[in-house]
Amino acid sequence: MSTKNSSFLEESIFKIRPILLIAFAVLTAFFAYEASRVKLSTEFEKMVPLKHEFIQNLLKHKDELSLGNDIRIVVEAKNGDIFTDEFLQALRQITDEIFYFDGVDKAKIQSLWTPNVRWMEVTEDGFRGGEIIPPTYDGSAELLEQVQNNVLRSGQVGRLVADDFRSAIIYVPLLDQSGANKKLDYKKFSMALEQDIRNKFQSEHVNIRIVGFAKKIGDLIEGATGVALFFVIAIGITFVLLLLDSKCIRSTSIVIFCSVVAVIWQVGILTLLGKGIDPYSMLVPFLIFAIGVSHGVQLINEFAVESHRVNFKLEAARLTFRALYIPALLALVSDAIGFMTLWTIEIHVIQDLAVSAALGVFALILTNLLMIPVLLSYAGASPAAINAMNKKLHAKHVIWSKVAKFATPKVATVSVIIAAVGAGAGLYISKDLRIGDLDAGAPELWPDSRYNLDDKYVNDHYSVSADVLVVMVETPADSCTKSAAMEKMDRFMWHMENVEGVQSALSVVTVSKRVITGFNEGNWKWAALTRVQDIINNSVQTVPGGLVNTNCSLAPVIIFLDDHKAETLDRSVAAVQEFAAAENDPDVATFVLASGNAGVEAATNETIEHAQNMMKILVYGVVSILCLIAFRSIRAVICIIVPLALTSILCQALMTILGIGVKVATLPVIALGVGIGVDYGIYIYSRLKGFMEEGLELEQAYFETLKVTGKAVCFTGLTLAIGVGTWIFSDIKFQANMGVLLTFMFLWNMVGAIWLLPALANFLIRGRIPKKG
Structure with missing residues (x-):
């Protein structure tokens, strides 16, 4: 057995294969037990930005x-x-x-x-x-x-x-x-x-x-618990497609098994950390499974190639590990760190999603990158798989020969122009992308869901809606019903009731006016606030609980809104802040935002608005730095990152067209799409660079790259898309939206890697890769 060019890591792993398998089995059993104890986490505090x-x-x-x-x-x-x-x-x-x-x-x-x-x-x-x-x-x-x-x-x-x-x-x-x-x-x-x-x-x-x-x-x-069924369906579909592609039930079973084990490890580790799964992070196991399969495809594809060459399963497994562990490790680390950029968004459900996804990816480094080659070294590839690979290697590859023309100067120029036009159109459309909810009711649920039908009934049959913005009026102790504070609250309520989207306002002033009207034979001409303090004191003796606190230092103003759409909240919050800036007086009354469900949503929207650009900068910055470290070339980084950026722009345009706002459920999509989508570019560029170092020109090098990894990359894109595409049929609307957006991103990232990456390489790296030896 040849050990030429083998690394210390490779030697260590394949020398202790039995020990690794025993440790793998023990850890899997342990994490499976822990995963069985996982709980759904639904705390109210996790859903809101506590630091806002x-x-x-x-x-x-x-x-x-x-x-x-x-x-x-x-x-x-x-x-x-x-x-x-x-x-x-x-x-x-x-x-x-x-x-x-x-x-x-x-x-x-x-x-x-x-x-x-x-x-x-x-x-x-x-x-x-x-x-x-x-x-x-x-x-x-x-x-x-x-x-x-x-x-x-x-x-x-x-x-x-x-x-x-x-x-x-x-x-x-x-x-x-x-x-x-x-x-x-x-x-x-x-x-x-x-x-x-x-x-x-x-x-x-x-x-x-x-x-x-x-x-x-x-x-x-x-509704989210039904996701388990989609997970089983995704496993079944992926198994069939992978079997049809690999022609080997052994390697197919190993990939599916190791990917499922990664999910078990991820959930088990979460339980050990005292965390649970919430409706938003419930989708992460899909991603982990899909990522595991996508890398597994590369491994078994390479294993079939090496098995055809050496016809010795242990040597083929070692060569497979040797060829792919660096790009695979880079891709997985990029995925994990990219997911962790979501931690910068100070909403616990998003931070938990970041932790959950990162833990799952780190689990994949052991369960897939390490264990798949070890298991393949025992199982080997079936004769049918080796024969199929032999046919592939000696086929004329008519399709790949045409795709390889993307690397030619003429086609590359057209491709770059198309990409630039697409980016411009995407940016123009996405300028109308909104933060927050764009639909009435609960936009996380379908319009015909029981909850939204109930919510619509309330809005249609009651004068006040279920969407409430509470402004806290803070005063010195025992001063919330003083004439000066009451007069400010009265003007504030009038100010807010003239804002579009506001139905009415309620406060201690409302009670006082009603009682004063009663003092005057019920004549509504007297429904006004008096400046006589004794009359005010008499009028507020029976104020209902919730309109003043026990020491009369707080008197909330309850504002009923038409809905909690983003524009309604923006207008209402802006109106409150405008009044507060002009009228706040700590000695009399200070108007402070916010309570009520609308106040909480307004805080969430502001947090997301401020965090989304920073998250994009971080995720692209981290992925770019990792690619720069791996390939030591800014030109390589541009070739890999630009297709991802184009997909992100087009995804935002798609969100605008479909009427999907940027909110807790959809914000992670960009980070997830970039973190996973970079895998395509890393695999293709690493192969392309290797062939060019052997002396091949760009077009021929790209053709050879496609022969080796093109089908695997396409299959990876389809696998990822299928994994999340099943979400489209979820009973939960935000899961279906995430399914649409992630499916789009995974497929377009695949297209970008195959189409745009070689076009950019034509301008940036043609003739600049030094030959080895």
Whole structure:
């Protein structure tokens, strides 16, 4: 056996093959056990940028405000209105049931049955009020009429009661912890809502609708678990295609097995680190499997070539490792470090995705790059595979001879011009790319999903939407209802209600105006804020909880928005900041953003907007530096990176055309696409450089490169595309969007490597690669 040109690493690996296989089996069993204990991670805090100013302000007042995390249970009367004993009893039972749920802020639940929701009227004897449904309620026609009058006098029409009186809402704020101080489990909570609320109480008379962050996340998890089926389908399709290509069931099985083992290792290591899988990182195992198969294709392709040459499986395995370990290691390290650039985005779900993907790629270095050659050294290639490779090597390669013309000067010039025009068109289209959500409802889910249909019902039948922006008005202690602070809040509310996309605003000022109107025989001409402090003090004695804190140093203004689309949030936040810049006075009142679900989304959008360009610079910078270290040529770096950049530009244009915004679910796509797509260029350029060092001219060198690795690169692109392409059929819209975008990037990166890389090489490296010896 020849050991000429072998490295110390190669010698070490193939001398201890049995030990490596035993260690491999033990580690796989250990990580499989750990992977079986993996948990779904759904903490609210992971979904938001905790270091953003808005979220810091929110957390500062977390004991005094809702964290923007609540649900609304809509109880709808299928026949008639809500003023029937049958409906009100169902509403009472649901209110009682939700009270005992873990993670519910029981003191702040609001329903027609809770004592904190009251009615009030002005009589000749003064104010009179009470609970909307009185303790003496017995279902009689007389008391039903009284309930109806109480609802009309309560100011809850459009808020807890639908405008058409056909449904009522139970408002349920959530805590960030459930029983025994554990983090609220959104999957479990959502399942409880389905089993103990919707399934239990929905009937031929009553329909149940549920909206809110916890329910959205629960539905995401429910749909995302179907990804496991897509994973099995992807394995099956990949196995068949790889078998058809390699003609060897042994090597095909080894590649599939090692790629699945890498996924097991990745999940097992995550569990050891105390991390789980969330709806966003649930897609990473697909990527790891696809990357593993893509590198495995290169390995078994090279192994078949070497088996044809030496006809000795151990020597063929060593030659395969020797030929590919440097470009494969470079590609995998580029993948891992490229993924880690996502860590710069200070949103935990994205950072966890970065860690998960990087761990999976590092696992591939051992499971695929190391173990596939070792296993092949025992299994060998089948005679059918060797014969097929013999035919390939002696075939005329008509297709590759035509593709090789991409390296000729005339075709290269045309190719570069086409690429430049494509880049220009892509940049022009992508200037309209937006940050954040572009659709109403929950854009992570399909428009016809149960959650989005429920959300649409709320928006259509209530005067206030589920999209709430809360501005925190901070004042000195015991000063939130002082005349000067109230006057500022009044002007602020008027300012915001004239912003496009804002439905209405609510604060302690609203209560004060209503009570003052009551003091004046209910005449709405008096619905104005007074400057007389004694009158203000009397008017705010019965302010509902949540509109002022206990020491009157905080008075939130609740702003109801039409939706949470990016442009609506941008306008609203800009309007708040404009007012705050002109009116903030620490001695009177300071207007601070933000709470509410819309405030959280606005903070997320700003974080993504500021981070996306830095992430692109880092991922391209890291990949460029690694390629520069490996090939020691800036020209080589340009040949490899430019096709990737073109794909990124075209991907952003595609997002614009498809109406997909840049958000938590789609931001990682660029980093993932670049990190994986660089593999094509590395494999092709390393082969091309090698043939040119042997003295071949560019066109002939590229032809020989295609003969050796062209089919493997194409197969790799198809494998990656199939792996993520199955996501397109997911029940979760953001997974389907990621599937479309990643499939596009993987295929276009493959096209770029085969088409544009040789064209660039024609201008940059022709005649500049020194010959060996």
